[in-house]
Amino acid sequence: MSCETSNILKHLSAADHKRFRAGMIKCILATDMARHNEIVTQFKATIGNYDNANPDHRLTMMMIFLKVSDISNEARPMDVSEPWVECLLQEFFIQSDAEKLEGLPVAPFMDREKVTKPSAQVGFIKFVLIPLYEALASMFEEIREPILQPVMRAFDYYSDMAKKMAADEEGMKLKEQGRRISSTVEPKVEPRRVSVTRK
DSSP states (O other): OTTOOOOOOTOOOHEEEEHHHHHHHHHTTOOOOGGGGHHHHHHHHHTOOOOTTOHHHHHHHHHHHHHHHHOOOGGGGHHHHHHHHHHHHHHHHHHHHHHHTTOOOOOOOGGGTOOOHHHHHHHIIIIIIIHHHHHHHHGGGGGGIIIHHHHHHHHHHHHHHHHHHHHHHHHHHHHHHHHHHHHSOOOOOOOOOOOOHHH
C-alpha cells in the first residue's frame, strides 16, 4: 500500500478507507477458531433472509468467505492437501513438546501422545468443516460439487485410515497377548517309552 502504483485504496476517501480497514480487520479476526461457532451461528441466521443492503449481513458474509478460504485445505486434491496436514501436525507437536518441557498445559489436539493424523482430521472435518461448508452450500448451491464434495471424500479417506489403524493396533495387541500366553505355558513333555526285553 505504500507504493503509489499498487495502492488499490488510494482513491478512497478518508471515511471509506477507515471503514474498509475496520471491515478487513474484523474479517481477519474471524479466522480465529475460538470464534468459529459464534460466526457460523451468526451466518446461519441470515440464510433465507439475507439482505445485501444490510451492512451486518454483508460483514458476516465476508467473514464466512474468508473463513472458508482459510481452512479450505481439505477441499483440495488429496495429493496436495495431505502433505500440508503432515506439516500442520508437526507444527502442533513441536509446540506441544515445548509446552510440556516448560510445564505448560497442552491442547489435546496438539499432543502427539493423544493424536493421530486420521483422528485429528476426522474430528476437524466432521465438526468444523462439514457444518461450515454445508451452511454455505445451502445459500450457494453451485459450490456443493467443487467444494463440499471433496471435503466429504476427505472425511471418508481419513475415516478409512482410522479404521485400518485401529485394526492394525488390535492385531498387534492380539499377537502380543499370544506371545505372553505361549511364554507362560509349560512345554508338553511326552512320556518316555521304555522298551522291555523278555528273556
